[in-house]
Amino acid sequence: MLGAYIGYTVAIYTGSFFLALIIAPILVACFGIVFEKLLLSPLYKRQDGGAYLMVTFGLAVILAEAIKLTWGADPKGVQIPEMLRGIVIVFDFPFPKYRVFLIIIGVLMALSAWLFLEKTRIGLLIRAVSQNPQMVNALGTNVVFIRNLVFAIGCGLAGMGGVLAAPMVTAFLGMGSSVIIDAFVIVIIGGMGSFLGSIIGSLLVAFVLVFGAYYVPDLALAIIYLLMLIILIVRPGGLLGKEE
Amino acid sequence: MLKINNLHTYYGLGHILQGVDMKIDTGSIGVLIGRNGVGKSTTIKSVIGLAEPAQGNITLFDNELVGKKPHNIAKAGVAYVPEGRLIFPDLTVIENIKVANHKPDSSWSISRLLKLFPSLKARETNKGSQLSGGEQQMLAIARALIMDPKLILLDEPSQGLAPLVVKELAKVIKILKETGVTIFLVEQNLKLATAVADHVFVMVKGKIVYHNPVNDFLKEEDKIKKKYLTL
Structure with missing residues (x-):
């Protein structure tokens, strides 16, 4: 949601949707880093997941109000850039160019995320931290940095999603909560912790x-x-997840 | 080289370590033995920083470790092989090793490690969860070695392993010693402990109650066992 609104403002001031697509995710990632440092990291020592849920939910409420105060309660329409307007013919069917663009970006982002996780050293450390953070720490890696980085990347990607969604659905209050529920269902269906599972789930x-x-x-x-x-009845851990 | 001085560590209200004093010389193997729950693993966890000592000092070549984060202690030259191995179950053998590989010029390259542990070579693309207990133990040691450590902390490496694998483990520990690395071993298996140790420490209720070179320990083994190790 924040990404969509920041994207809206950047697009208005610069007149470039593509600049918004770069700047908004970076700003949302920076916001994510500050939020994680100030509010989430003190909770890492606690074992209950409920604390994270309450803090992030509380932030979502505050954010929605802050957005209302800053941008107003009306939805903000974002123009599809000139070059992505109109239709293309796909298998004899007319198809909006912008949707084709979204599909291509989606595939590219999924592929980049997979390559990043599987082929880079940081990706390896992220996978290891998800399995046993204490052990990764004892083997010489600053786990706080890795968690910061993952949170920032996640926020940046969410910001990018907001900018991309805005021309289709406008930037509106509450656009985040509908996505959260879909994302929750996708992760549960795919299996917690499984990248491929999330793609199949989505x-x-x-x-x-x-x-x-x-x-x-x-x-x-x-x-x-x-x-x-x-x-969940057939596979309680999700399609590719592990049963706890 | 490794000096532990008057170390006190708590878990919640439990006063686990109650003034531990130990010294392990460079290139030697110090073995800490004692009954279950006396604080052996807590001592090792205090060295690597996973347990925070409330009082006392731990120095490695005069470099104070207390108060440092585990990753900084690891970078100071301490490698940790935990109880239960704690291999990353969804990473392959090679990936498990690479997690700890921070030095491109480590004297322990992956190929050198796989030569030392041929059983891992045959399974290099297998995931950690697919390995046997013995293979996981070798992997945990390989993962520690690639850090090019000055000190290796080995916490109950023989736990749950078949006697034949324990024999192989003793061989590996001796090979490690020949490379000059210092080893701090916590072990319940007295046969393995005394086969590799230079110095034996006995812990009771969070304190070192006995320490001597292994040859002296062997002379009075029965007496020590009766006094401190049997229930």
């Missing part, structure tokens, strides 16, 4: 949402939860 959720809304509109709102329920 594609599955997208297909079920679109086809479900078309063929069984009465169940449109409930359908992804039904999908989650079925998967």
Whole structure:
């Protein structure tokens, strides 16, 4: 949400959507670093996940109010850049250029994230920290730095998602919460901690949402939860996750 | 080289280490033995910084370690092989080693390590969770060696291993000693402990109650066992 609003402002002042696509994620990542340092890192010693949930949820509420005070309560429309307006023909069907652009960016970002995690030293350390942070620390890596970095990258990617979504859905208050629920369902379906699982989960959720809304509109709102329920019954750890 | 002086460490309200004094000379193997729960692992965790001492000093070549974060202690030359191995289960053998590989010019290259541990060479692309207990132990030692340490902390390495694997482990520990690295070993298996040790320390209720060179210990082993190690 913050990304979408910052992107809106950058696009207005600079007149460039693509500049917004670079600047907004960087600013949201910086915001994420400060938030993580000040509010989340003191919680790392506590074992209960509830504390993180309350703090991040509290921040979301404060952020929504701060955005309302700064940008007002009305949705902010962001123009699709000139070169991405119009349609292209894909397999004899007309398709909006901007959606094709979103699909390409999505694939590129997923591929980059995978390459980063699998092929770089920092990616290796991130995977190791997710398995046993204390041991990584004892083997000579500053785990606080790795956590900061991951949080910043996550915030930056969320910011980029906001900028990209704004031309489709406008920047509006509450756009974050709808994404949080979808993201939650995707992670649970894919399996916690599994990168490939998240990708499969997101594609599955997208297909079920679109086809479900078309063929069984009465169940449109409930359908992804039904999908989650079925998967959790069959595989309690998610598609590619581990059962605890 | 490793000096522990009047070390006190607490877990919550529990006063676990109650004034530990130890000294392990450069290039030698110091073995700490004692019953379960007397504070052996806490001593090792205090050295690597995973437990925070409330009082006392730990110095490595006169470099104070108390108060430093574990990653800085590791960079000062201390490598930790924990109880239960704590291999990263979803990383491959090579990736497990690479996590600890901070020095491009480490005297222990991956190929040298795989030569020392041929069982790992055969399984280099396997994940940590797919290895046997013995292979995981060798991997934990390999992971420590690539850090080119001055001091290796080995916490109960023989735990849960078959007798044949324990024999191999003793061989590896002796090979390590030949390279000049100092070893601080915590071990319940007295046979292994005395086979590799230069100096034996006995801990009771968070204090060192006996220490002597291994030859002197062996002369009075039965007496020490009766007095401090049997229930």
